[in-house]
Amino acid sequence: MGPHADDEEMEVRRVQPYQARKPYTCPGCNGEIGVGVGHVVAVPVDAPDLRRHWHHPCWEHRGRRRETGRRRPRP
Numbered sequence: 045m046g047p048h049a050d051d052e053e054m055e056v057r058r059v060q061p062y063q064a065r066k067p068y069t070c071p072g073c074n075g076e077i078g079v080g081v082g083h084v085v086a087v088p089v090d091a092p093d094l095r096r097h098w099h100h101p102c103w104e105h106r107g108r109r110r111e112t113g114r115r116r117p118r119p
């Protein structure tokens with residue numbers, strides 16, 4: 045899996061449920077990501093301190109205009 049060419053270089057990691065030990069606020073929906081909920085961490089390569097925790101669906105729909113064939117319609 046190669047890195048996605050995006051506007052900013054992001055390192056994206058999946059956090060498994062057992063790794064989620066603190067609640068986070070998702071910037072996509074401003075909702076809470078609870079303890080024990082698997083999610084996504086996006087770390088800007090140039091600014092690792094600005095990492096964000098996202099719900100999976102919020103990350104997938106975070107307003108990317110140039111999607112590369114992984115778009116799924118909402119039910």
Ligand SMILES: [Zn+2]
Nearest residue numbers: 070073099102
């Ligand atoms: Zn969210």
